[in-house]
Amino acid sequence: MLQDQTILRIPGPSPIPPSVQRAMNQSMIGHRGKETSDMLKKIAPGLKKVFGTTQEVAIIAGSGTAGLETAVVNVVKPGEEVLVVVTGAFGDRFTKICEAFNIKVHVLNVEWGKALNPEEIKAFLAGHPEIKVVFSTYCETSTGVLNPIDKLALAVQEVSDALIVVDGVSCVAGVETKMDEWGIDVMVTGSQKAFMLPAGLTFVAASEKAWKVIEENDQPRFYLSLKKYRDNLLKDTTPFTPALSLLFGLEQVLSLLEAEGLNNVYSRHALMKDMTRAAFKALGIPLLTSDEDASPTVTAVQPEDFDAEEFRKILKKEFAISIAGGQQHLTGKIFRIGHMGYCSPADQLQIISAIEVALKKLGKNIELGKGTAAAQQVYLAQ
Amino acid sequence: MLQDQTILRIPGPSPIPPSVQRAMNQSMIGHRGKETSDMLKKIAPGLKKVFGTTQEVAIIAGSGTAGLETAVVNVVKPGEEVLVVVTGAFGDRFTKICEAFNIKVHVLNVEWGKALNPEEIKAFLAGHPEIKVVFSTYCETSTGVLNPIDKLALAVQEVSDALIVVDGVSCVAGVETKMDEWGIDVMVTGSQKAFMLPAGLTFVAASEKAWKVIEENDQPRFYLSLKKYRDNLLKDTTPFTPALSLLFGLEQVLSLLEAEGLNNVYSRHALMKDMTRAAFKALGIPLLTSDEDASPTVTAVQPEDFDAEEFRKILKKEFAISIAGGQQHLTGKIFRIGHMGYCSPADQLQIISAIEVALKKLGKNIELGKGTAAAQQVYLAQ
The missing domain is CATH 3.90.1150.10 (Aspartate Aminotransferase, domain 1)
Incomplete structure (x- = not known):
């Protein structure tokens, strides 16, 4: 053979395009120098387009789970109750993270292989006004289901002020994502799926509504403090050492996406x-x-x-x-x-x-x- | 798209295997140092196996045409007559090289798309005892024909002492090649076809019979002197600067071929x-x-x-x-x-x-x- x-x-x-592989092979540069700032400046607008948001998209060195935990520790305050909509193995990940932080989790299980039903979630929320955050999955990798998160957001907004947090790891950059237009409050994705990169980066963006919660949230967090990433990004830098070779790759990925449209x-x-x-x-x-x-x-x-x-x-x-x-x-x-x-x-x-x-x-x-x-x-x- | x-x-x-691409990405090393000698020592037996010969296989930095010219200037003495069997665009290349060196060329044209007929060549040689070398092509790239060079060699040997030179550029390493067993006197190939490398190397081996001719041939040659390559190879080195990154790749190609069998x-x-x-x-x-x-x-x-x-x-x-x-x-x-x-x-x-x-x-x-x-x-x- x-x-x-x-x-x-x-x-x-997923496979890595050769030009991305080559880009990642570049020699290391100082991550506090002008070249890295220039690269971050070039990356930012492309990432925002993919997310469908005008908000900053944080680039965190970590796997998808780090991104999901970022969502949890930034938008959920200690003692609050949340709803996790589980449509497969990855929906369950949110439950485990929330439980690790002693958050009270309500779980709404959907049969594996089926998409979530926004009306069902709406009905659940109507009966549970104490729920502050709804966690769901855009593409459920374990079943190949794409959940209708646009309709979910509409349904949630009709009955609740809960924030809507979406795990978009296995589809963002491969399917339309209009975070702002749809009213998604936190969108998380990773580098190793439709982003055509190795694992090692997670991207997280939050809505204005989510930022209000994040800023007054006293849940302890340091590496995964979304505010640190945003505030540094506004100065074209990162709070901690960035995974440089993956950033080189990301810059090239975004130019491939731009070229294809x-x-x-x-x-x-x-x-x-x-x-x-x-x-x-x-x-x-x-x-x-x-x-x-x-x-x-x-x-x-x-x-x-x-x-x-x-x-x-x-x-x-x-x-x-x-x-x-x-x-x-x-x-x-x-x-x-x-x-x-x-x-x-x-x-x-x-x-x-x-x-x-x-x-x-x-x-x-x-x-x-x-x-x-x-x-x-x-x-x-x- | x-x-x-x-x-x-x-x-x-042809496409390059990823591990070969990675091998070629190694940093440069001194080509007169022990590492390069060790690499040449590792490469030699693998190349011989592919050629089906116990003779040294010269590794020349150059494209396939440099290999064909190497064959011509080493085995044809000035003033001699040769036969070129042309089965397509690449067979013709030998004619042009010979003519550039004022060698008298007899051409036997075979209809494009058909293989050469050993009996026809035998008959031609029987009528032309002055012919010292027969040039032919193993795989004629322009038509997708694989010429029966084993049968050709048998037929030639029946009527003539002529050397048999074969252009194996577009097939050696993809089809069985038994240079010694079949009685091929010079076999030439390139790196960019079944060898899974970029263009830039040509490989040339000569039989004992051919070496006798080469050693007493006073046709002027320097870079393409096969003797220089062989004599240096016997000391695990090269007469001129080797194309190092291609050698890194070649070492890996040979280990892939060995692994597959x-x-x-x-x-x-x-x-x-x-x-x-x-x-x-x-x-x-x-x-x-x-x-x-x-x-x-x-x-x-x-x-x-x-x-x-x-x-x-x-x-x-x-x-x-x-x-x-x-x-x-x-x-x-x-x-x-x-x-x-x-x-x-x-x-x-x-x-x-x-x-x-x-x-x-x-x-x-x-x-x-x-x-x-x-x-x-x-x-x-x-």
């Missing part, structure tokens, strides 16, 4: 989703999510008559293709294909045609080329 | 050829070469009812896929797909499924998925 090839189609980390980036992701879904439908293999709930960045497939783990092994052994399995109670029951960031319709054609071969190898009776043809048709119909 | 993606499927340069490397190339050919046959699009003459490293396709250049433009515009056009009188009439070096069956599935889309975009009435299915079947049948 060809050595040194990994076709990475897990839902993050954000709307084209989003259409490309939607197209890859549609191609993938059409292929599995044509092959008669059930998808975990409905068309309406499906995320443009990751597709979860729920086979009925073969073992997902066995299938993944074949795909890896034959083609060096890495896709993800299921998490928690979905382990062995689903597989997940990432199609985010540095990933094209040609890459989806590759995955789909290789998947057909792997299905045959597994002994499944499919018609070769049928899934590929369905994906091709979707491409041609755009 | 996704920025910064180029799916390079021209018949060289040379026979597996050759089977992979043969499989990619068979997948590609099956796809075009299924789609009813004619191939330029016969199954018997086809090279495992490049496939030439000769469409009857659409323009090859128009088709290439669509493939590039839609999918950032680069394939090659035809050369000289085949310009616009054929297109060529490289499948050599860092290229896998999964990559062939990608190209084929993308090609189907491009054909539809061009207005050709094909059944989507049919070529892909044919390639998938070939993969499954191995």
Whole structure:
């Protein structure tokens, strides 16, 4: 087998574009010098566009979980009650962080594979006026669901003053995100998904409404104090040592997104989703999510008559293709294909045609080329 | 369209494996120091294996043409007559080099798209005992033909003492090469094809029989003196400044080839050829070469009812896929797909499924998925 090839189609980390890899290979520079300030100045407007906000977007050296914790410790005051909407494994992360800080958590569980229902949350909040913050997930990586956070925000605002905090880790930069317009109060994402970078950076932005809470919040925090990041960013610097090579990469990522055009980036992701879904439908293999709930960045497939783990092994052994399995109670029951960031319709054609071969190898009776043809048709119909 | 993606499927340069790219990124070292000697010591046996020879394989900083010229100026004595077997654009290169050195060239032209016929060459040599060297091409890149150089050598040896010089630029390291066993006297190749490196190195080995000629040849030469390279190689060094970063890369390439196993490397190339050919046959699009003459490293396709250049433009515009056009009188009439070096069956599935889309975009009435299915079947049948 060809050595040194990994076709990475897990839902993050995602592949790194070569120009980003090169950018990250630059020699280190002083992070308190003019060059770093100039770089931060160039990065800021691009990040704001991706977030759909005029607020500063904090760049924190840390993984996505550091970003989620930043949201919690900055907007929740000790003793307050919050609602966590759990649609899968990652929604649960907010609960664990809140509990570590002795915050009283109400959990609203949604069946895995389904999107949250804004009306249900609205009804819950109407009965719980003490809830100060609603935590939810934009794309639930573990199920491939894209939650309607725009509708969620509308619904929440109708009955409550609660802040709306969104984990956008596995989709922001791959799907439209209009933080200000939709009324999202805190948006968090990470570098290793649609941002086409290695893990190691988390980005956090807060609304004016959230800033009022943050500024008078006496919850102890230091490294994850959002105010420190914002105040330093306004002076084109960072409160702590920045992860420089990732910043070099981020600058290049933003110029790639700008060159493609954000709307084209989003259409490309939607197209890859549609191609993938059409292929599995044509092959008669059930998808975990409905068309309406499906995320443009990751597709979860729920086979009925073969073992997902066995299938993944074949795909890896034959083609060096890495896709993800299921998490928690979905382990062995689903597989997940990432199609985010540095990933094209040609890459989806590759995955789909290789998947057909792997299905045959597994002994499944499919018609070769049928899934590929369905994906091709979707491409041609755009 | 996704920025910064180029799916390079021209018949060289070919894509570089990431670990080779990383190896080439190493800092420069002194080329007269122990580290470089150690590296040359590690490289030598791997190169010999690829060439199928116990002779030293010279590593010359230069492109493939420098290697071809090395062959000419070392084994042909001024005033001698040679035969050049021309099966396409690259066979012609030998003629031009010989003519630049005032060597009398007999040319045996073979129809483009067909392999040379050893019997024909044997007959020619029988009538021309004055010919001292026969030049031929292993893989003719311009037509995708793999010439039967083993049979050629046998045929030549039956009637002549002429040296057999082979241009192996676009296939050595992708197809079996047994220089010693077959009786090839000089084998030349370059770094940018199946060797998975950028252009910039050419490799040349000579047989014992050739060395006798080389040593008593008074044709003026300095940079391309093969003896200088061999004598220095025997002391683990180079006569002139080596292209160090390419040597770093070469060391890694050889360890990748070793890890895969040379026979597996050759089977992979043969499989990619068979997948590609099956796809075009299924789609009813004619191939330029016969199954018997086809090279495992490049496939030439000769469409009857659409323009090859128009088709290439669509493939590039839609999918950032680069394939090659035809050369000289085949310009616009054929297109060529490289499948050599860092290229896998999964990559062939990608190209084929993308090609189907491009054909539809061009207005050709094909059944989507049919070529892909044919390639998938070939993969499954191995």
